[in-house]
Amino acid sequence: MTMPTHGVNSLLAAISGEGRDAKRGGYSRPVYSDAEITLREWFIAEASVRGLEVSTDANGIIWAWWDLPGSAGDDASRKGSLVTGSHLDSVPGGGAFDGPLGVASALAAYDVLADREASGELVRNRALALAVFPEEEGSRFGVACLGSRLLSGAIDPVKALNLRDAEGNTFADIAAANGLDPARMGRDEKALTRIGDFIELHVEQGRGLNTEQYTDAAGRGPAVAVGSSILGHGRWRLSFSGQGNHAGTTLMIDRADPMVAAAQLVLKVREIATAQPDARATVGRLEPVPGGTNVIASRVDIWLDVRHPDDAVTALLVEKIHGQAQKIAAFEGCSVVLTEESLSGTVHFDAALSASLERSVHRLVPDAPALPTGAGHDAGVLAAYLPTGMLYVRNPSGISHSPEEYVEDADAEAGVLALADALEDLL
Secondary structure (H helix, E strand, O other): OOOOOOOHHHHHHHOOOOOEOOOOOOEOOOOOOHHHHHHHHHHHHHHHHOOOEEEEOOOOOEEEEEOOOOOOOOHHHHOOEEEEEEEOOOOOOEOOOOOHHHHHHHHHHHHHHHHHHHOOOOOOOOOEEEEEEOOOOOOOOOOOOHHHHHHHOOOOHHHHHOOEOOOOOEHHHHHHHOOOOHHHOOOOHHHHHHEEEEEEEEEOOOOHHHOOOOOOOOOOOOOEEEEEEEOEEEEEEEEEEOOOEEOOOOOHHHOOOHHHHHHHHHHHHHHHHHOOOOOEEEEEEEEEEOOOOOEEOOEEEEEEEEEEOOHHHHHHHHHHHHHHHHHHHHHOOOEEEEEEEEEEOOEEOOHHHHHHHHHHHHHHOOOOOEEEEOOOOHHHHHOOOOOEEEEEEOOOOOOOOOOOOOOOHHHHHHHHHHHHHHHHHHO
């Protein structure tokens, strides 16, 4: 299929130089970093040049409104609007598409719809908004989807404002430094009533579209899929405390080394998760204190990510891991404390909205499947409060949160048209 060009690849190319990470490879764009701020400014400029009304709310979410013709753009005319968008922040050393593909596709889909409205092909009955959510990855303050959690009230704003980054800055301080009023952050009833449905387009973060079940004779899967569910998942911090000491003068037998305890637990995490079907458990971050090469650490913090389709099993896995951590710590003469940082239950997207997305997408991509995912998204957080759905664009490598994350140009364009068709049918 030859797809007409609607600009998504040129939009992505325009931001491809922002936030490159020379050390890790890929991109590092933590929320309110110079790179992420530049991308926020880029989105505002792109939306403004299209004549959309742009504002940033109390929680740092950017909204770009395409109001109904002749409407005042007031609360009444925007109530129950259709919203699409994603995020612009990244994990450390992440890929080029996780987040920005959804934002750029929203802009490009708007272009398609504006052309259709100008030609008389589209007559809208509701407003459309493009949204950019901050701190989706949680790479700076440790809580994923922080913007959508604040918007919906899924997180206590006091807890959110007291989160700290690696440099010790609170979220309140960073928010204030970027023009937000911490006292106004939290559940936003007005904004929630404006969202009738939310659709998020995202790069597929696995190889679901490239499995034998969906690939053709050439080994190529369909360009687009419709999201069906998100695995329940959470993040926990395990803090091992021991005795800091001199690496050269302290005999091995005299040590209470929290690094040794933490290292043993990392292996146990893999063992416990492997024994449970459909489980994922990962230690992707470890921080020793004080962190000197010739110093036995006094404390080691590790961050644990656990996911499973059954929330009860997720809880059981964390309980087992905590139990092993306590045994290991005691054996090494250390102690350990478990702290829950975020938790989201398994999400099944709104059935009616998903059915509408499937009908729309199948006109363009007849073999587009419904796919579950193990990756969390703002659409998953908002699903508890309003109808949400997702579209995924094929990732040939099946790799994400890595510089190897990839989307082919033709698939990106197909994603734009699929999104535009889905939005048109709902407008």
